[in-house]
Amino acid sequence: MDFQLSEEQTLLADSVESWLQDKYDFDRWRKLVKTDLGYAEENWKTMAELGWLAIPLPEAAGGLGGGAVDAALLAERFGRHMVAEPYVSTVILGAGLIQAASDAKQKDEWLPAIAEGKAKWAFAHAEHGSRFSLNETRAKATKTADGWTLSGKKIVVWDAASADRLIVLARSAGGDTDAKGLGLFVVDASGAGVARHDYRTVDNRRASDIQLDHAPVLAVLGDPADALPAVEAVIDQAIAFMASEAVGAMAALHETTLAYAKTRKQFGRAIGEFQVIQHRLVDMMMQVESARSLALLAALKASAEPKERARAAAAAKVQLGRSGRFVGQQAVQIHGGMGMTDELNVGHYMKRLMMLDTTFGNADFHQRRFAALSD
Amino acid sequence: MDLEFTAEERAFREEVRDFIRSSLPLALAEKTRQRIHLDKADFVAWHKILHARGWGAPNWPKQYGGPGWTPVQRYIFDEECASSDAPPLVPFGISMVGPVIYTFGTEEQKAKYLPRIVSMEDWWCQGYSEPGSGSDLASLRTRAESDGDHYVVNGHKMWTTQAQHANMMFCLVRTDPDAKPQEGISFLLLDMTDPGVKVRPIISIDEGHSVNEVFLDNVRVPKANLIGKEGKGWTYAKFLLGNERTGIAEVATSKQRLKRLKEIARAEQACGRPLLEDADFRAKVAAVEIDLLALEYTNLRMLAAENAGKGVGPEASMLKIRGSEIQQSLSELAVEALGYYAAPYEHRPDGSNQPPVGPDYAQGRMESYLYYRATTIYGGSNEIQRNIIAKMVLGL
Numbered sequence: 001m002d003f004q005l006s007e008e009q010t011l012l013a014d015s016v017e018s019w020l021q022d023k024y025d026f027d028r029w030r031k032l033v034k035t036d037l038g039y040a041e042e043n044w045k046t047m048a049e050l051g052w053l054a055i056p057l058p059e060a061a062g063g064l065g066g067g068a069v070d071a072a073l074l075a076e077r078f079g080r081h082m083v084a085e086p087y088v089s090t091v092i093l094g095a096g097l098i099q100a101a102s103d104a105k106q107k108d109e110w111l112p113a114i115a116e117g118k119a120k121w122a123f124a125h126a127e128h129g130s131r132f133s134l135n136e137t138r139a140k141a142t143k144t145a146d147g148w149t150l151s152g153k154k155i156v157v158w159d160a161a162s163a164d165r166l167i168v169l170a171r172s173a174g175g176d177t178d179a180k181g182l183g184l185f186v187v188d189a190s191g192a193g194v195a196r197h198d199y200r201t202v203d204n205r206r207a208s209d210i211q212l213d214h215a216p217v218l219a220v221l222g223d224p225a226d227a228l229p230a231v232e233a234v235i236d237q238a239i240a241f242m243a244s245e246a247v248g249a250m251a252a253l254h255e256t257t258l259a260y261a262k263t264r265k266q267f268g269r270a271i272g273e274f275q276v277i278q279h280r281l282v283d284m285m286m287q288v289e290s291a292r293s294l295a296l297l298a299a300l301k302a303s304a305e306p307k308e309r310a311r312a313a314a315a316a317k318v319q320l321g322r323s324g325r326f327v328g329q330q331a332v333q334i335h336g337g338m339g340m341t342d343e344l345n346v347g348h349y350m351k352r353l354m355m356l357d358t359t360f361g362n363a364d365f366h367q368r369r370f371a372a373l374s375d
Numbered sequence: 376m377d378l379e380f381t382a383e384e385r386a387f388r389e390e391v392r393d394f395i396r397s398s399l400p401l402a403l404a405e406k407t408r409q410r411i412h413l414d415k416a417d418f419v420a421w422h423k424i425l426h427a428r429g430w431g432a433p434n435w436p437k438q439y440g441g442p443g444w445t446p447v448q449r450y451i452f453d454e455e456c457a458s459s460d461a462p463p464l465v466p467f468g469i470s471m472v473g474p475v476i477y478t479f480g481t482e483e484q485k486a487k488y489l490p491r492i493v494s495m496e497d498w499w500c501q502g503y504s505e506p507g508s509g510s511d512l513a514s515l516r517t518r519a520e521s522d523g524d525h526y527v528v529n530g531h532k533m534w535t536t537q538a539q540h541a542n543m544m545f546c547l548v549r550t551d552p553d554a555k556p557q558e559g560i561s562f563l564l565l566d567m568t569d570p571g572v573k574v575r576p577i578i579s580i581d582e583g584h585s586v587n588e589v590f591l592d593n594v595r596v597p598k599a600n601l602i603g604k605e606g607k608g609w610t611y612a613k614f615l616l617g618n619e620r621t622g623i624a625e626v627a628t629s630k631q632r633l634k635r636l637k638e639i640a641r642a643e644q645a646c647g648r649p650l651l652e653d654a655d656f657r658a659k660v661a662a663v664e665i666d667l668l669a670l671e672y673t674n675l676r677m678l679a680a681e682n683a684g685k686g687v688g689p690e691a692s693m694l695k696i697r698g699s700e701i702q703q704s705l706s707e708l709a710v711e712a713l714g715y716y717a718a719p720y721e722h723r724p725d726g727s728n729q730p731p732v733g734p735d736y737a738q739g740r741m742e743s744y745l746y747y748r749a750t751t752i753y754g755g756s757n758e759i760q761r762n763i764i765a766k767m768v769l770g771l
Binding site for chain 1: 504507508509510511514533534577578579580582586643644645646647650655656710711714715716717718719720721732733734741745748749751752753756758761
């Protein structure tokens with residue numbers, strides 16, 4: 001057993017951290033997320049130049065062929081600095097779905113453009129009424145003489161406003177809740193029949209509700225009636241990424257709170273000298289370390305056989321939800337009034353952790369999923 | 376023992392309910408349901424409606440312009456207001472400084488300020504916390520120096536709720552820097568329109584504006600505005616904190632929030648059924664409902680003691696701890712119930728009625744969750760409340 005990073009991995013982690021420390025401090029983040037776009041195209045270009053967008057892509061497509069652990073190293077640092085660029089949407093979900101489901105010609109066409117930072121994608125899966133369940137997909141894909149069209153409504157599609165293309169999970173066959181009958185359909189993000197309502201989210205990201213009305217499909221990824229296994233595999237990879245992102249956010253919160261407890265004085269001494277605060281900081285640390293362990297497990301199992309992969313992802317997501325909530329809330333509490341202010345980073349980390357908990361199903365949802373996959 | 380309210384109390388409840396039903400504007404109730412930070416005009420409008428009915432200061436005795444209700448009547452009134460989504464009453468005048476003035480103030484102070492509190496001509500704020508003095512309030516540094524028949528006040532107050540609306544502030548200042556911390560503090564009534572007062576907004580994590588920093592720069596306060604004796608301010612501040620102990624549990628508001636939570640969970644679907652029928656979610660709602668029931672009856676037991684003229688002591692800190700924890704749990708579950716629709720956060724401070732992203736009931740839930748993180752911090756953090764119980768009740 002060996003949890004050591006390779007030399008290349010250490011180099012990657014260090015270079016990501018040093019770029020982010022230089023370019024992505026909290027003051028810049030605050031300005032960035034208030035822009036219309038919510039992130040910087042310039043950063044995206046730099047990420048392409050530094051090879052970050054190519055990390056999990058196959059070498060044949062101009063990628064670096066890195067695994068989920070390499071991506072997780074990036075993710076943890078992204079979490080620590082609350083990086084707002086649409087990495088998960090384009091590189092983990094977009095490129096991930098293309099890799100998992102599409103044919104060789106499509107891969108050749110789309111993946112290099114992603115690695116080069118020239119194309120952005122978003123994944124429309126959620127619907128109101130189905131909560132977190134993917135098989136409850138009601139958006140409809142219909143085959144016409146001119147090809148497929150999509151109708152229905154997708155909600156909270158992260159980064160849709162900045163995407164060129166959307167991958168839409170839609171039903172081509174079967175009943176409303178059947179696991180079979182689902183396909184992945186590509187549409188132009190601002191094309192005919194695609195009405196987007198764009199908005200900001202509580203963690204200062206961008207998302208959209210999308211009404212599809214006979215939207216023409218540009219391409220189908222894989223089997224139009226059996227996409228769910230590929231979707232689950234890619235979502236589990238995204239969960240592994242997000243779990244590490246959450247670890248970065250939690251570790252930053254714990255460090256900030258610890259430093260505050262050592263310097264903030266009340267009753268003539270640092271509040272960190274009070275036992276109640278000491279124990280709370282220890283509990284926070286244990287939550288961070290548990291989340292770190294399961295995030296790592298999810299990354300290491302990201303390409304394992306489906307059940308093993310799914311159990312690891314579900315466990316990591318449950319831990320993310322629980323730990324993120326505890327660490328976020330206690331960081332605010334220990335900072336007192338200061339923790340309640342918009343000008344401190346603490347609340348922003350807390351809000352980001354809440355969204356990481358919700359996306360792709362909260363802790364309850366994944367605990368149930370884990371239980372269903374257990375002996 | 377008798378769990379029932381008396382016939383008079385039941386009749387009183389009907390009277391309050393009828394009045395609210397006929398006088399609370401629907402738009403105001405709707406706004407209260409959706410928003411944590413109401414506008415000044417909203418608070419004032421509701422206060423004036425109550426004042427016209429003689430209920431401008433529901434917790435006050437008759438001689439100072441209150442209705443002279445018993446603690447149980449006040450409790451019933453709170454419940455009826457909350458269950459109708461009436462705006463919360465602004466506490467700074469009627470619950471905080473008012474009772475201090477009618478208990479410790481001079482006749483001149485009573486005559487000058489009390490009627491203006493009952494009618495809400497003045498908006499008060501509380502100048503207590505400072506950057507270096509939060510939990511350890513007695514370490515406060517704002518100085519008041521004697522200059523003839525005035526004090527000259529210099530200092531920096533923090534977390535001053537609704538100072539942006541206030542024309543008056545009651546504040547704790549240090550008049551004797553050489554005395555022991557608690558003994559050098561005085562209680563002053565300060566005019567916020569003095570040119571030396573600067574208010575700076577603090578935007579909270581929900582992106583709303585309720586709290587402020589207040590800078591006091593050579594503010595001249597007439598000595599006639601000193602409450603009681605110089606150096607006794609800490610005593611009056613403690614009286615103020617202890618005065619409304621049974622109100623701090625927020626039982627009535629939480630009961631209303633529980634009702635709303637169930638409405639959301641009935642409307643949201645999970646696996647083709649209402650979320651409220653999902654076993655896991657239902658169990659969580661039941662758990663907090665039981666917590667709330669326990670708090671309600673603990674509160675009622677203390678209320679009964681208060682009604683019987685027995686003072687409620689520091690054990691009332693329990694109500695603050697449990698009350699705030701329950702408020703947080705309820706707001707957290709409401710956010711959780713929304714699933715993905717907890718995410719959109721389009722802040723519209725102009726109050727425009729652009730349709731919300733997601734269902735109507737999603738409006739304001741995340742905002743409440745975020746702002747309610749403060750309930751375990753303000754008014755003496757829950758850590759401090761536990762210290763109080765350990766020391767004052769358990770003798771540890």
